[in-house]
Amino acid sequence: MSTLTPPSAGPEITSAADRPVPARVVAGVIFGGSLAVMDATVVVPALDTIADQFGAQGTVGWLVTAYLLASAVTIPLWGRALDVWGERAAYSAALAVFALGTLLAMISPNIAILVGARVLQGIGGGGLTPLGQAILAGRCSPQQRSRLQIWYTIYYAIFAAVGPFIGAAALSLGSWRMSFAVLLVALILPVLLLRGQLSTERQDRHRRFDLPGAALLTIALLGILVAVQLLGTGQVLPAALSATIGGVAATAFLRHARRAADPVLCPGLLGRRPIGVGVLIAVANGFALFGCITALPMVAAEAGAGPAFIGMVVVPLTAGWTVLSAVSAKLTLRVGLRVLILVAGPLTAAAGAVLVLAGTSPDLAVVQLGLLTGATMAGVAAGLVAIPNLMAAQSAAPRADLGATTALVMFARNLGGMLGVAIPAALAGALGGTVGTRPEVLAVFGLVGLGMFAAGLVGLRRSGCGEGPGGAAPA
Numbered sequence: 001m002s003t004l005t006p007p008s009a010g011p012e013i014t015s016a017a018d019r020p021v022p023a024r025v026v027a028g029v030i031f032g033g034s035l036a037v038m039d040a041t042v043v044v045p046a047l048d049t050i051a052d053q054f055g056a057q058g059t060v061g062w063l064v065t066a067y068l069l070a071s072a073v074t075i076p077l078w079g080r081a082l083d084v085w086g087e088r089a090a091y092s093a094a095l096a097v098f099a100l101g102t103l104l105a106m107i108s109p110n111i112a113i114l115v116g117a118r119v120l121q122g123i124g125g126g127g128l129t130p131l132g133q134a135i136l137a138g139r140c141s142p143q144q145r146s147r148l149q150i151w152y153t154i155y156y157a158i159f160a161a162v163g164p165f166i167g168a169a170a171l172s173l174g175s176w177r178m179s180f181a182v183l184l185v186a187l188i189l190p191v192l193l194l195r196g197q198l199s200t201e202r203q204d205r206h207r208r209f210d211l212p213g214a215a216l217l218t219i220a221l222l223g224i225l226v227a228v229q230l231l232g233t234g235q236v237l238p239a240a241l242s243a244t245i246g247g248v249a250a251t252a253f254l255r256h257a258r259r260a261a262d263p264v265l266c267p268g269l270l271g272r273r274p275i276g277v278g279v280l281i282a283v284a285n286g287f288a289l290f291g292c293i294t295a296l297p298m299v300a301a302e303a304g305a306g307p308a309f310i311g312m313v314v315v316p317l318t319a320g321w322t323v324l325s326a327v328s329a330k331l332t333l334r335v336g337l338r339v340l341i342l343v344a345g346p347l348t349a350a351a352g353a354v355l356v357l358a359g360t361s362p363d364l365a366v367v368q369l370g371l372l373t374g375a376t377m378a379g380v381a382a383g384l385v386a387i388p389n390l391m392a393a394q395s396a397a398p399r400a401d402l403g404a405t406t407a408l409v410m411f412a413r414n415l416g417g418m419l420g421v422a423i424p425a426a427l428a429g430a431l432g433g434t435v436g437t438r439p440e441v442l443a444v445f446g447l448v449g450l451g452m453f454a455a456g457l458v459g460l461r462r463s464g465c466g467e468g469p470g471g472a473a474p475a
Contacts, residue, residue, distance in 0.1 A: 025139075028193030029091075029132030030152060034159035035186055036098065036125030040067055040290065040417075041163030042183065043118075045297050045310050046176035048436070056111040057434075061425045064294050065225060065418050066115050070122025072414035073218050076210075076264045076407045078127035082134055087198040091131050098124025099187050106180035129156075130407065135198070154322050160289075161318035164297055168311030213264035216253035220246045221418070228422045231430065265411060266404045269397065275405055278393030281341070282409045283416035284449050285382045285389070288348060291420025291445055292317055292355075292378050295435045296371055299359045302436030303367040316372050320379025325386050332388040340388060344381040345453030351377035352446020359439020378445065385453075420445070 043050075043063050051060040081090040101120025108114035133152065170178035223246020230239035257263035270276040296313045305313075331340060351374045358370020390409050397405035424445075428438040435441060 022197060024193045025197045026136060028190045028197065029128075029135055030155050031193065032091075032095065032187075032190035033129040033132045033152070034155045035183060035190070036071070036128040037156045038159040038163040038166070039098075039102070039121055039125055039183060040064065040071075041160050041293050041314070042167045042179045043176070044294050045164050045167035045301075045307070046171055046179065047294075047298065048301060049171060049176055050111070050114070054111040054114075059111060059115070061229070061294075061421055062115050063118050064290070064421045066118045067122040067125070068290065068414050068418045068421070069218075069221055069225065070119045071126035072411050072418065073214055073221065073264075074123050074126035075130050075410055075414070076404075077214055078131055079134065079407055081127070082131055086200045087131075087135055088200050090127065091135070091194065091198055094124050094127030094131055095187065095191065096124070098128060099184065100124075102180050102184045102187070106177050106184065130410065133406075154326055158318070158322065160293065161315045164293070164314050165311040168297075168307045172307050210260055210262055210264040213253060213256055213260055216249050216256060217264060220250035220253055221415070222246065223249060225418060225422050228419075228426045229429075231426055234430065265408055266401060269401060269405055269408060272396050274396035275393045275408070278389050278396075278409055279412040281385055281389045281453065282412035283419070284348070284453060285386055286413035286416025286418075287420035288351075288378050288382050288416075288445055288449050289317070289321065289413075289420070290417030291424060292375060294421050295424055295442060296355075296375055298434065298436035299355075299439045299442070300368070300371055302434075302439075303359070304364055305368060309368060313368075313371050314375060316376035317379035317382075320376050321383040321386065322379075324380050324383025328384050329387050329391065331384075332391075337385065337388045337392055340384045341453050344384045345450050347377055347381040347384075348449030348453065349446040351375075351381065352443050352449070355442040355445065356440050359442055374442075378449075381449065423448075 047060050047063065050063065051057045054060075078090065078094060081093065085093070098121055101117050101122075101124055104117035104120060105114060108117055166182055167176065167179045170176050170182070223242050223244075227239045227243035227246060230236075230242060254267055257265060257267050270279060293314045296317075297310045300310045300313045328340065354370055354377065355374035358367050358374060361367050361370065390406070393405055393409050424435050424441045427441040427444060428435045431438050431441070
C-alpha cells in the first residue's frame with residue numbers, strides 16, 4: 001500500500017482522474033481546518049482569567065460550548081453551500097466568517113460580545129473542516145481518501161494540542177487576547193496557499209438549505225445544554241423549562257427531517273446499525289477529547305501548577321490520539337473494530353479513575369503525574385476507534401448518502417464535545433465548585449466512555465460489522 005505524501009512537502013497527489021492536486025491545496029485546506037480545531041482549545045487556559053476579568057464565573061464555559069455548538073449545527077449547511085456556491089465562494093465565506101469572529105473575540109469588551117464572537121468563530125470553523133475534506137475528496141481516489149483521513153487526524157490533533165500552549169503563552173505575556181491575534185495572523189497562510197486554486201464550478205444549483213431544520217436543531221441543542229448548566233446551579237424549574245423546549249424542538253426536528261427533501265441531518269441513516277453505533281462512539285470520542293481538553297488545565301491550575309504545565313497537560317491526550325489514529329485503520333484490518341472497542345472501553349474507564357485519584361491528591365507532583373497518565377490513556381482509547389469508526393459508518397452508507405453520513409458522525413463528535421464541557425461543569429456546580437475544585441467529577445469521562453463503547457460492542461456484534469480479517473470492516 002502506498003503512502004500519501006504529507007501536505008508540507010513531496011510530489012503532487014493525483015486524483016482518480018489522474019489530474020494533479022497541488023500540494024499547496026492539500027496544505028491550505030488542512031491548515032485552515034487545523035486552525036478551526038485549534039480555536040476550540042486556545043481559550044481553555046484563559047477561562048479562569050476571563051471569568052475573573054468579566055465577573056462571569058457562571059457563564060465562562062460557554063466560550064467553549066458556544067463554539068462547538070455553532071460549528072456542529074453549521075457543518076451540514078456548509079456542505080450544501082459547496083454544492084450551491086462552488087469551492088471558492090463557500091471556502092472563502094467560511095474563512096471570512098471565522099476571521100470576523102476572531103477579530104471580534106480579540107477586541108471584546110465584555111463576556112456577552114465574547115460569547116457572540118465565539119459563535120461567529122464556530123460558524124466559520126464549522127465550514128473550514130468539512131469543506132476542506134470535501135474539496136480533497138472530490139479530487140482524490142477512494143484509496144487516497146482513506147489515507148487523507150489519517151493526515152487530517154494527525155494535523156488536527158497537533159493543532160488541538162498547540163491551542164492550550166498558545167493560550168498559556170498569551171497569558172504569560174499578559175493578555176488572553178493575544179491568542180486570538182495569533183489565530184488572525186495565521187489565517188493569512190491558507191488564504192495565500194489557496195489563492196487561485198479553488199474551483200468556481202457549482203455542483204447542484206437546485207438544492208436548498210434546510211434552514212427550518214437547522215433552526216429546530218439549534219433550539220433543541222441549546223435547550224438541552226442550557227438545562228444541563230441550570231441544573232448545575234440548582235435552578236430546577238428553569239432547567240425543566242429549558243429541557244422541555246429542547247425536547248419539543250428535537251421532536252419537531254425529527255418530524256421535519258423525515259419529510260424534508262434535503263434535511264440538515266438524516267435521522268433515517270441511524271436505522272443502519274453500523275451508522276447508529278458509529279454515532280454513539282463518536283459522541284463518546286468527542287466527550288472524552290473536548291471534555292478532557294477543557295477540564296484538565298482547570299484541575300492543573302487549581303492544584304497550583306505553573307503556566308508551562310497547564311499548557312502541556314493535554315499534549316499526551318492529543319499525542320495518543322494522533323499516534324493511534326495513524327495506525328488504527330490497519331489494526332482494524334488485522335483484529336477488527338470490535339476488538340479495538342473492547343480495549344478502548346476499559347481503558348477509558350481506567351483513565352477516568354486515574355484522573356479522579358490524581359485530582360484529589362494534595363501532592364502537586366502526584367496531581368501532575370496522574371493528569372499526564374490519565375490524559376495519555378484517554379487519548380490512546382479515543383485514537384483506537386476514531387478513524388475505524390468513521391470508516392465503518394461510511395462503508396454502511398448508500399453511496400448517495402456518503403456525505404450525509406460523514407456529516408452525521410462529525411456532528412455526533414461535536415455534540416459529544418459540547419456535553420463533555422457542559423456535564424462536568426454542571427456536576428461540579430451542583431457539588432458546590434468548579435471542575436478545577438471538584439476533580440472527582442472527572443469520573444464521568446470514564447463512566448460515559450465505558451457505557452458508550454459497551455453499547456458499541458453489542459451493536460457491532462449484532463450488525464456483523466467490524467469483524468477484522470474476512471469480516472465487514474472497512475479498509
